Amino acid sequence: MKQFPTNFLWGAATSAPQSEGHSTQNGKSPSTWDKWFELAPEKFNENQGPENTSNMYEMYREDVQRMKDIGMNSFRTSISWTRLLPDGKTVNEEAVRFYRDYFSELKKQDIQLVANLFHFDMPWWLMEKGGWEVRESVDAFAYYAKTAFELFGDLVPMWTTFNEPMVHIECGYLYGYHYPAIVDFKKAVQVGYHTLMAHTMAVKAFKDGGYPGKMGIILNVSPCYPRSQDSEDVKAGHLADLLNTRSFLDPAVLGEIPNELIELVKDHHLTPVTEELDQQWIAQNKVDFIGMNYYQPRRVQAPENPQFPASMPSDFYAPYDWPNKKMNIYRGWEIYPEALYDVAMMMKETYHNIPWFVSENGMGVADEERFMDETGMIQDDYRIEFMQDHLLQLHKGIEAGSNCFGYHTWTFIDCWSWLNGYRNRYGFYRLDLANQYERQLKKSGLWFKELALTQQLK
Ligand code: BGP
Numbered sequence: 001m002k003q004f005p006t007n008f009l010w011g012a013a014t015s016a017p018q019s020e021g022h023s024t025q026n027g028k029s030p031s032t033w034d035k036w037f038e039l040a041p042e043k044f045n046e047n048q049g050p051e052n053t054s055n056m057y058e059m060y061r062e063d064v065q066r067m068k069d070i071g072m073n074s075f076r077t078s079i080s081w082t083r084l085l086p087d088g089k090t091v092n093e094e095a096v097r098f099y100r101d102y103f104s105e106l107k108k109q110d111i112q113l114v115a116n117l118f119h120f121d122m123p124w125w126l127m128e129k130g131g132w133e134v135r136e137s138v139d140a141f142a143y144y145a146k147t148a149f150e151l152f153g154d155l156v157p158m159w160t161t162f163n164e165p166m167v168h169i170e171c172g173y174l175y176g177y178h179y180p181a182i183v184d185f186k187k188a189v190q191v192g193y194h195t196l197m198a199h200t201m202a203v204k205a206f207k208d209g210g211y212p213g214k215m216g217i218i219l220n221v222s223p224c225y226p227r228s229q230d231s232e233d234v235k236a237g238h239l240a241d242l243l244n245t246r247s248f249l250d251p252a253v254l255g256e257i258p259n260e261l262i263e264l265v266k267d268h269h270l271t272p273v274t275e276e277l278d279q280q281w282i283a284q285n286k287v288d289f290i291g292m293n294y295y296q297p298r299r300v301q302a303p304e305n306p307q308f309p310a311s312m313p314s315d316f317y318a319p320y321d322w323p324n325k326k327m328n329i330y331r332g333w334e335i336y337p338e339a340l341y342d343v344a345m346m347m348k349e350t351y352h353n354i355p356w357f358v359s360e361n362g363m364g365v366a367d368e369e370r371f372m373d374e375t376g377m378i379q380d381d382y383r384i385e386f387m388q389d390h391l392l393q394l395h396k397g398i399e400a401g402s403n404c405f406g407y408h409t410w411t412f413i414d415c416w417s418w419l420n421g422y423r424n425r426y427g428f429y430r431l432d433l434a435n436q437y438e439r440q441l442k443k444s445g446l447w448f449k450e451l452a453l454t455q456q457l458k
Contacts, residue, residue, distance in 0.1 A: 009406025010452035011074030015119035029086035045421035071452030076114035145202035193272035218291035232302035236317035291359030331364035344397025357406035364424030
């Protein structure tokens with residue numbers, strides 16, 4: 001039996017675009033997802049766009065009760081930028097009413113909210129001006145952040161600026177999965193830099209305003225394991241970590257962009273446009289905590305034909321197909337719980353043991369209906385085993401002194417997921433699309449309730 005610390009946060013995460021629905025109603029203006037779906041629905045799995053998702057816009061009151069029913073004492077969602085500020089400046093009163101009521105409901109039920117500001121949903125009006133490619137996006141984001149702090153500060157104990165900033169950078173500007181789906185390493189670096197500055201200026205607005213609560217950022221962490229101890233493979237692993245993890249983790253926690261990264265980018269003619277005071281703002285605006293989304297590790301090897309200057313990250317490190325890996329055969333991702341212990345140790349040893357939590361971890365399963373029993377309950381023992389194995393490693397890290405204060409799974413109710421639509425199911429509650437978004441508890445929800453209420457992993 002493993003006992004977790006008192007006050008440990010047990011919960012789940014979702015995002016506004018993946019859970020609210022009503023994506024172009026009630027005064028909300030379109031994000032890139034709404035617009036892209038309108039322009040090219042065929043890109044989306046089974047032509048399913050973000051209009052309805054799991055309809056929490058209407059069902060949040062019952063859903064907060066559902067959280068309570070399974071012992072959750074914490075929950076993350078995001079605020080929709082385009083719902084709150086449809087034109088970037090004017091507050092949508094309907095959005096204020098919605099979020100205040102939703103967040104008050106959580107507070108009433110003693111469920112600690114982590115409110116995130118950006119989960120891949122760039123406003124379309126800003127995208128038309130260049131999105132994260134232009135400096136205007138930094139000011140626009142800081143303005144939005146400040147507006148949110150003013151309007152909801154009394155209801156939000158924990159804020160985060162971005163969810164997985166590397167994802168919108170890579171997917172939008174290198175790999176074609178998010179709008180504008182272009183391939184341009186130099187633009188990707190500029191977009192990354194503006195994202196970092198948007199984060200920094202939002203933290204600055206938070207500190208300057210003296211708002212209550214704590215401030216953090218959520219990063220996707222895939223610890224890198226090189227193919228061998230051969231120096232070229234080790235170097236590939238090091239560069240993958242530098243580009244994917246340290247690029248945001250170092251400035252957010254240590255207040256500086258790694259010098260090595262600045263030099264690397266310079267050598268490869270990728271240096272972004274910066275402003276004079278940027279470094280100073282980064283140094284002065286560190287976060288209070290970090291959220292780590294962990295699904296699978298990154299296995300790398302030295303690239304076969306490195307190009308100079310690099311035109312893609314794969315010129316620095318190539319993927320390596322580790323033969324011993326255990327797979328989630330229902331989603332196609334590697335399962336490697338041990339990495340969570342490594343993350344815990346990295347936070348303790350390299351990042352001053354800053355408070356952190358697992359902000360996403362979970363097992364996606366396609367066609368999950370096949371595991372439904374005669375009573376209608378999904379018997380997701382595979383998911384229970386997945387969480388158990390990860391929690392064991394996390395517990396080991398906590399025992400070794402890592403300052404981890406919580407565990408959120410992805411996700412609470414099965415939700416829509418970008419180009420994948422509703423294919424991969426992750427929730428504690430099954431979402432019945434055929435039946436008016438009805439929610440049905442899965443076996444993992446019952447298991448989680450016991451865990452959260454006893455704080456013990458059996
Ligand atoms: C994370 C994102 C989530 C969610 C999750 C599951 O990277 O923060 O938004 O999408 O991954 O991903 P998928 O649905 O593609 O399996």
